[in-house]
Amino acid sequence: MVFVPILIGMLLLVTGAHWYVWRRLVRDTMRRGGWPRRLGTSAVVLLPLMAFATMASERAGAPMPVQQALGWPGLMWLALLLYLLLALAVGELVRPVLLRVLERRAARRGAGAVGGVAVAGAAGGSGGAGAAGAVGVAGAVDEAEREAAVAALAQQVAATEAAEEESAGDGVGGGGIGGGGGVGTETKAPLRLGPVTGVADGGDAAGGGAGGSADSRGSAGSVDSAGSAGSGGSGSSAGSATGSGRAAVGGAGGSAGDRADVSRRLFVARTVAIGATAVAAGTVTYGAYGVLGRAPRVKNVTVPLAKLPASADGYRIAVVSDIHLGPVLGRRHTRRIVDTINAQRPDLVAIVGDLVDGSVDHLGTAAEPLGQLEARDGSYFVTGNHEYFTGASGAAEWLDHLRELGLHPLENARAELAGFDLAGVNDVSGEDVGEGPDFARALGDRDTSRASVLMAHQPVVIHDAVDHGVDLQLSGHTHGGQMWPATYVAEAANPTLAGLERYGDTQLYVTRGAGAWGPPVRVGAPSDITVVRLASPAA
Template structure:
């Protein structure tokens, strides 16, 4: 029932949004019955259908080539819909202002025409008087005096036929072109941040009361939400690996949402992950998207890549315990987080670091005495103003915060879900440096 209600609401919102886009971008900018209106209407109808097809092909296990063909236009259209709608909304107050400005301009032109028209009788009388003077033998008339101006094309307060329609079209097209330019520029720059450059490296120092002096300065490279997919492939993975390795970390923590697809389709894209280098290795916990893609096969494949999964388990490292829990999406498969299994029976005098994909499990971490939880999942909102929605669903959207005796750090992630676009929430890889209060 909930799924049906959600789908009904989602379809209604999407339909309403596209009706608004059609009205402002097609109906208001073209003439009824024109070829341009028919073509643009077809485009507005086709693009959301391609988006649904792209999302369905990924989840439905369609041929990978077909997934890639549909993903590029379909997923980019998601971002364009958002920023086209926002830009057009912002342009609504400009419409009446532009029309009034054009009407005032037309009125000024009409007033000038009226002034010229009022002067015509006097000028015609002067020409007639001069003609009489010539007839009476008064001498030749200068050419400039003898010429009478052409009569005005329209009356002093008349507009050319269709002037109001032309103004409406001009205003609609001006706002549409402006909104399109803003949306395309925003999406293009956001795509460059994901596809054209490596994630930004952030550094944060986290003091842990139980950390021994010998472990002071220990560096953990936190990577999340890589989202290998039909759009983000091996080049994306290689860029992330190179960025992480340049930080020379002691340990690499991959906190979920590594993939959006099956091992069969994305194993080549994941191959560069074998190149991760750190003193104590790389560790992984599942995110919700692993359960959409087949978590068990991916856990095994990740192990083959030389990365150590931590499925509700922990390892003892020099100076602290490193634990990991499965994502809460695994609960539907009987494979959800088990904090007792991951953290039970350990020496509580030792510092503990927990890898958990979603920040919402922070309260479980607090109850189990975790010193530091490392998470991702939020993407920092990914597409502004999505950060405000992310704040409603997560205790922390990005950065470091304290909950009781437990600290939580949330990375914005190194990739993107859906459209490979980020606006107002650039991707990052964070080097967390642990600090001992004994140092």
């Protein structure tokens, strides 16, 4: 019953992670209804399903071509998803900073546009021709702001023309009533294109006088009037019309401002999405090359053993673990590992578990190059947790197949070599099928005056090794965390993540392994093959 809520929690976590990735990479950056958005949405839905199908097909023993077809895209997506989430999380910090920078830059450009665009209308019959008389542009104005300025200018010109026609008619009637006998003179206000949020009111200066001459000291230039009552009416009408034009321009400017804000946010969303995708893809590509494109690195470690005789000083053990043959890593991967080990010319080869992720029927040929390992005292093997994924019968089939290839499986057993005892125990996962580790059987009746080396897949059995007087334990299992930041989780779950550490009188060496489980990707935990050189104090 405990398993059910854990499963539900994991499904919710995975679903939430994919929704977040879809939101940031697809919804926020692509036009609704377009084919790129449909393609992105389909990928975010199908790729995790392929990853789950890959794991299920491995456990179910599906044909290898099916596992491979599902495995490559599905498993690589898991690695890409991890680094997309990390990159997008960093993007959440970058997003408001970048948006603020763009807003400030737009504000500075808008201020420059206000000072650099001026339109002066000529006094005369056609307001449209006068308004188009002189246009000066100072500074660089981007395309969106230029279009907004032109639209605002066109609306102001249209409003002014309408005002002039209306004021001309009112001026004629006003002249007759006032008894001056003259035709009312229309007063024109200079046109000024204001910032995006409004327009400077030139009509107020022109229409401020209710009968005399219009004082234009508050504007650029002067406007002469006939001084009649009709002129006052004209000024009032012009001011009203100009106010209407200002309102219209303000509305257009507000709309342009909204469009500019949306454009900036879209630019920021796409910039963060592209940057996060590039970082994630680059990281996964580099990590995949470390597994698929080159042989594991060779590490050399010297381990002094107090009981080791001088005759065994300098004895070299090639330690390899977690090869993980499966739908992605196959025969060529095995060949690289064998060639790398043989080049070191070790005295003994110790394979400490997790050789395969499947059955002998599917992966037997992929493991065949192991029969070409070269070592004076032979090659030894102990089971890991993955050997038991196919049950006890599956593990037994692999042990028989490895014997056919010339390897020596140690099933809770030991071999007495010149200078020390080499023991091996089954993995703790074998307890589920009645084949767990048995330290008493492997170490109970040996000569304790001799040095002992124990092969055990998981580092967690180190305390049992200490209790049984083991001098050196060789383990794997951790992968060194395989992909940062999973390294922190692996470190918390194991007594030693990688490398050599001492527990009482027992030393523990953990190799990061030569392969990868799940995605064939390693980041911050490069694969390795370790050559352990035993040193004798007597030498």
